[in-house]
Amino acid sequence: MKLVDTHCHLDDERYDIDREELIKKLEEKMEFVVNIGFDLPSSIKSVEYSNSYDFIYAVIGFHPTSISEYSEEAENSLRELSKNKKVVAIGEIGLDYYWMEDEKEVQKVGFRKQMKLAEELNLPVVIHSREAMADTIEILKEFPKVKGIFHCYPGSFESLSEIPEGYYFGIGGVLTFKNSKKTVEFVKKVDISRIVIETDSPYLTPTPFRGKRNEPSYVQYVLEKISEIKNIPFEEVLRITTENAKKIYGID
Numbered sequence: 019m020k021l022v023d024t025h026c027h028l029d030d031e032r033y034d035i036d037r038e039e040l041i042k043k044l045e046e047k048m049e050f051v052v053n054i055g056f057d058l059p060s061s062i063k064s065v066e067y068s069n070s071y072d073f074i075y076a077v078i079g080f081h082p083t084s085i086s087e088y089s090e091e092a093e094n095s096l097r098e099l100s101k102n103k104k105v106v107a108i109g110e111i112g113l114d115y116y117w118m119e120d121e122k123e124v125q126k127v128g129f130r131k132q133m134k135l136a137e138e139l140n141l142p143v144v145i146h147s148r149e150a151m152a153d154t155i156e157i158l159k160e161f162p163k164v165k166g167i168f169h170c171y172p173g174s175f176e177s178l179s180e181i182p183e184g185y186y187f188g189i190g191g192v193l194t195f196k197n198s199k200k201t202v203e204f205v206k207k208v209d210i211s212r213i214v215i216e217t218d219s220p221y222l223t224p225t226p227f228r229g230k231r232n233e234p235s236y237v238q239y240v241l242e243k244i245s246e247i248k249n250i251p252f253e254e255v256l257r258i259t260t261e262n263a264k265k266i267y268g269i270d
């Protein structure tokens with residue numbers, strides 16, 4: 019059975035030296051990968067890759083650290099891009115109070131506008147939230163029709179009940195880190211029907227490659243760790259999380 023990566027950034031400059039080679043290699047191992055935009059150029063690139071390769075899908079949107087670039091014109095560009103059939107969600111969008119490139123209020127306005135856009139286009143969302151859990155959840159609740167993926171879920175099992183039911187949790191390389199107690203605890207308790215697997219390549223490389231450039235096929239190590247934590251056979255973890263990913267992204 020082939021692997022799935024629900025979140026990667028193959029447009030990142032760290033792939034400039036061997037991107038085509040890497041994609042060829044991935045094509046053999048991966049059922050599909052989803053390339054995630056964080057501003058307009060990366061969203062356009064995501065769509066370009068999805069047009070060039072059957073197994074690549076695109077997510078388009080403005081990351082909270084790029085939110086100052088979000089304008090009416092930019093929103094219309096996303097609308098235009100979303101007409102492409104391989105665009106499966108709006109993202110990654112949300113709040114980042116760690117980097118704080120823009121004021122909280124500015125981030126919230128941009129987040130709400132993109133949630134509204136997802137609702138209008140009937141697309142799910144990919145959420146990025148860093149040190150902003152309460153405000154993120156508050157905004158998600160304002161859009162009860164919208165579903166999505168909580169990427170690299172940073173919360174505890176306790177805050178899970180606050181998150182609307184239509185959301186899946188993206189689990190990645192962090193789970194394999196030595197200091198990942200919170201994520202391990204979360205994975206132990208959460209129902210596997212709400213987990214999807216991601217790498218966030220080129221970032222968050224799992225053990226045993228931590229520190230090196232990440233790549234989508236390394237979901238293997240995340241799957242192995244979940245299998246171990248939940249005591250579910252690897253193939254079963256892969257099968258269920260693949261189904262979850264297809265369901266939320268509307269991929270058949």
Ligand SMILES: [Zn+2]
Pocket residue numbers: 025027054110218
């Ligand atoms: Zn990302």
